[in-house]
Amino acid sequence: MGKKSRFNDTYAKREAEKYEHPIPSREFILAFLTERGKPATHKQLINELELEETHDQEALRRRLLAMVRDGQLLENRRGAYGLISKMDLIPGRVIGHREGFGFLVPEKGGNDLYLNPLQMRGVFPGDKILARVANIDSRGRQEAIVVDVLERNTQQLVGRLFIEAGIAIVKPVNSRINHDIFIAAQDLGSANDGQMVVIAITSQPTAKTRPLGKVVEVLGDHMAPGMEIDVAIRNHDLPHLWPENALLEAQQFPAHIDENKFADRADFRALPFVTIDGEDAKDFDDAVYCHAKPRGGWTLYVAIADVSHYVSKQSALDQEALKRGNSVYFPGHVIPMLPEVLSNGLCSLNPHVNRLTLVCEMSINANGKILNYDFHEAMIKSHARLTYTQVDAMLNKNDPGLQQAYQGLLPHLQELFALYKVLHKERQKRGAIEFNLPETKIIFGKERKIERIIPLERNDAHRLIEECMLCANICAARFLLKHDCPALYRIHEGPSSEKLMDLRKFLGELGLKLPGREKPVPKDYKNLLSSITERADIHLIQTLLLRSLSQAIYSPENKGHFGLAYDAYAHFTSPIRRYPDLLVHRAIRHVLRHEIKEDKSEATLEEQGAHCSMTERRADDATREATDWLKCEFMLDKVGEEFDGIISGVTNFGIFAELTHIYVEGLIHISLLPNDYYHFDPARHRMIGESSGATYRLGDEIRIKVVRVDLDNRQIDFILANHPLPDKESRSRTQKKKNSKNNKKKRRR
DSSP states (O other): OOOOOGGGOTTHHHHHHHOSSOOOOHHHHHHHHHHHOSOEEHHHHHHHTTOOSHHHHHHHHHHHHHHHHTTSEEEOTTSEEEEGGGTTOEEEEEEEOTTSOEEEEETTOSOOEEEOHHHHTTOOTTOEEEEEEEEEOTTSOEEEEEEEEEEOOOSEEEEEEEEETTEEEEEESSTTOOOOEEEOGGGOTTOOTTOEEEEEEEEOOOSSSOOEEEEEEEEEOTTOTTHHHHHHHHHTTOOOSOOHHHHHHHHTSOSSOOGGGGTTSEEOTTSOOBEEEOTTOOOOOEEEEEEEOTTSSEEEEEEEEOHHHHSOTTSHHHHHHHHHOBOEEETTEEEOSSOHIIIIIISSOOBTSEEEEEEEEEEEOTTSOEEEEEEEEEEEEBSOEEEHHHHHHHHHSOOHHHHHHTTTTHHHHHHHHHHHHHHHHHHHHHTOOOOOOOOEEEEEOGGGOEEEEEEOOOOHHHHHHHHHHHHHHHHHHHHHHHTTOOOOEEEBOOOOHHHHHHHHHHHHHTTOOOOSTTSOOHHHHHHHHHHTTTOTTHHHHHHHHHHTSOOOEEESSOOOBTTTTBSSOOOOSOTTTBHHHHHHHHHHHHHHTTOOOOOOOHHHHHHHHHHHHHHHHHHHHHHHHHHHHHHHHHHGGGTTOEEEEEEEEEETTEEEEEETTTOOEEEEEGGGSSSSOEEEEGGGTEEEETTTOOEEETTOEEEEEEEEEETTTTEEEEEETTOOOOHHHHHHHHHHHHHHHHHHHHTTO
16 A cells, blocks of 8 residues: 555645644545555554654544544554444444333434443443444344443433442432442532432443442432422433523613613504413513404404513523523423513513513404414503403403403403404314313422322413414414525424324224325314214324324424414414524514524524424423422322222333323333233233233223332332232332331421
8 A cells, every 4th residue: 555645635725724733634534544454553643644743643643532532433452543434333322221221323323222231331321332233132133232432421410319338329310320320438528318419420330330429419308399390400401500691681681661762663552462371470471462353354463572682692691591492391480591580570571561572463354364464573561461260251251350350451352252263263174283181280288299280271261372372473484484584493294104004003993094195184183083072082092193293393494383284383472481482583573674684504593493492302301300200299198099090101011090180190010910911012002911801001991009109210100909919019019108108207307
């Protein structure tokens, strides 16, 4: 092989522009090693690439390490650097499972590779690794062996501290992490046995050594009020502390709006806008008003808080809002996207005060079709802060006291109600999918102890506001498309072919059919839902229809919204609590001010859309975790009691059941199903007894008994009522029940 020098590097000019002392580019090094045909040490590369200067040699060393980190090269045991592509090695991220095993998700796509518990000993979930396929296991899975760890993902974690016989360990809250982290005595700080702590990982795990950590924050006692939120915040890495520069920016705004400074805005303060929200709402994004037109139809005004006036691009507030992505709503607690001086103050459309808004004015005909629309930078003054309960009582129940109290606003509310009825009829005609799945609310008593869990009731006032917001959002999307504005759309794609096949197979066994062949439309889903309202298994069918659909995300590419049956849809109505709405506001205001088209790259928007989609899922996961913790605590003193329930999930390891009227879910493990061998039928979402033929199917009603509550792992175990546990299990559960009652006495001290 002939000798190559750095001067043959095609990318030499680029490197010279970037560095004072350029060295061979990554591309050249990869090509050089490919032609060389075998790995090379740092010293060999120095000689063969003719790098005589010390700083060049050091720069090469750093570049080689970076290429190893990025999964382009591997340093072998002899210190030689070789091509990953030549070694049949696969880079990817680790996913952990609560049972101790895991999977490698290949960076370049393809099937996940199985990692057995022994391989998982040296890694944390989220680590970037290099692996090779070792064999095919008995279940037909490709099994991988970890060759190298390229990037460590876990630097901190939250867990519970246990100290026994002088040995301290932390058990992580994240059930996908199966490591116990050892803590040296000098690294305990002020933490005590049983407390919840945040630790920094001081030594990462290897195949032969356990991870080590140091306590950096003591959250408090295990059962302290609000602990579930503190844990969820840290377990999901939710930003919750405000940077000093963001707070300083928020404090610079005057407490009141000087109307003289905004004479160029449309003045809509005389229009009787009202806000309609829940009783416990504190930040009011939107206000509404409408009036009937002389020749039929309505003019609807939707005023949205003008957050873009206060949060400018690239400011400290903007950077923190993007980082958070959205507000996070825990039971009884909120982590806002913006500081409260804005979210509950200047931006919130509080009653009887001047507020800056972006108003969408829409002309809607008697059939509920939007004929045209305009956006205005405006000033409004909300005439009342109303609740859903109040509005429903005025419009549906003719409450005389409320109608008298708001007699000046009542005619406008009645016009809104008339418009809502037409819009809702148009929604049904359009074929938008409406799932009727219950939502719940936790009611707290003293010391944040759950008193009960209740279903959230939606009335016509909820639906009225929802229809108004939908109108404004579709107008925003149309505006973005009309003016070719770079922004984020809310997209929701239809079912994949695989999910559609499974769904149709299951529906066929129930005597049902989903029309539409390979590409059903939303109306096909809606018609099917309308046909099953009287069926006993409606809960089952609704759940399966919902699971067949993809998750809604944010994207700069408009792909429509399948669930709502819109060709284009964007989030415009909640800029106080959602960052994509703020981006949409900026884009609209940019056009209204006739400014030069914003230079915003597709890649940047794609990245922001992916980030905001992630923060939305992160918030959902964190709030679900906190809610599960609270529900477990609620059930601690109910071990041994019996309840009615419905099967809410079927897996290969058992069936999940949700308690009727209590809205708590638990597991009946397959080993605790009575007197048979049971087999999981995933296509039909059921468990079948081999000899008895006993079948437990998603949506079936059952009677259960609570046998165990594990607060640390947020797990509740059930058995079928009238089917006692096996003797060994029974003794174990009895002891755990005693321990549970003892814990109950100790908690909240």
